[in-house]
Amino acid sequence: MRAAGFLRRSLSVLRQARCYADAPSGSGQMSFTFASPTQVYFKETSVKQVDVPTLTGAFGILPAHVPTLQVLRPGVVTVFNDDGSATKFFVSSGSITVNADSSVQLLAEEAFPLDQLDVAAAKANLEKAQSEMASASDEAVRAEVQINIDANEAIVKALE
Amino acid sequence: MVAYWRQAGLSYIRFSAICASAVRAALKPQFKVEAMKVAESSVKVYVPKAIA
Numbered sequence: 001m002r003a004a005g006f007l008r009r010s011l012s013v014l015r016q017a018r019c020y021a022d023a024p025s026g027s028g029q030m031s032f033t034f035a036s037p038t039q040v041y042f043k044e045t046s047v048k049q050v051d052v053p054t055l056t057g058a059f060g061i062l063p064a065h066v067p068t069l070q071v072l073r074p075g076v077v078t079v080f081n082d083d084g085s086a087t088k089f090f091v092s093s094g095s096i097t098v099n100a101d102s103s104v105q106l107l108a109e110e111a112f113p114l115d116q117l118d119v120a121a122a123k124a125n126l127e128k129a130q131s132e133m134a135s136a137s138d139e140a141v142r143a144e145v146q147i148n149i150d151a152n153e154a155i156v157k158a159l160e
Numbered sequence: 161m162v163a164y165w166r167q168a169g170l171s172y173i174r175f176s177a178i179c180a181s182a183v184r185a186a187l188k189p190q191f192k193v194e195a196m197k198v199a200e201s202s203v204k205v206y207v208p209k210a211i212a
Contacts, residue, residue: 038198055163071172074179092183093176110180110195112187122186143168147175151182 030063031103032079034089036111041089042079049080050104052096053154063102070096074154076114077106088114090158092151119159126152 032050034042051060053075072094079087094108129148136142165175184195 038195074183090183092179093172109176110183112183112191116188116191117183117186118188121188125182125185139168140170143165143170144174144178147165147170147178148182151179152186155183155186 028063029102030061031101032106033104034077034079034106034108034111036091036094036108039111041111044103045081047079047081048084050106051076051078051080052106053077053091054096061096061098061104065098065102065104067100068096068098072096072106072108074151076158077108077111088158090114090117090155114158117155117159119156122152122155122159126156 029046030048030050031044032042032047033044034040034050049060049062051058052070053073054070055073056070058075072091074092075090077089077091079089081087089108089111090113091106091108092110094106094111096107097105099105126149129145129152133142133145133149136145163175166172181199184192184199187195
């Protein structure tokens, strides 16, 4: 008898719809700002997607991406514009902010279009850094040389 | 996972500075001049000598 009464009372609760997440609101637009200290590449421009290289891995950002703060590593940023074209830049380092309203701010320490970089110069710097590694004694010096090697490897990889 | 440079005692600021100079060094000559001018530090560090 008591079980039936309990069931009757709980039925009204069960009839309510249960949601675990809210549907994302917003217009499906992404406002993108991308700048280095010397050059502004995008200023609150609407774009479809941005691929970024972060310290924790590379990921693509679409409208309604979960808000996040990340730091960048040397790598290629690809911007997919609303008209379908894609532009690539090489960034050295910096930060990326994705806000709740889907606006994205990418502030780079140095950022250049890929065609401004010289693969031969990057390869030469890479070899020089690798030979420096052999003579590095201190752990801090070794880490600094390794950062240089990683950055040049990323440039070579981006240009090939 | 701690980054190797963090473990060696370097900060992200230092990491960023090294990466930036590596990227500047790999620019094509016509863009390099401009970038080097910008990268030049306008801060001079003066450490006064301690008096005996």
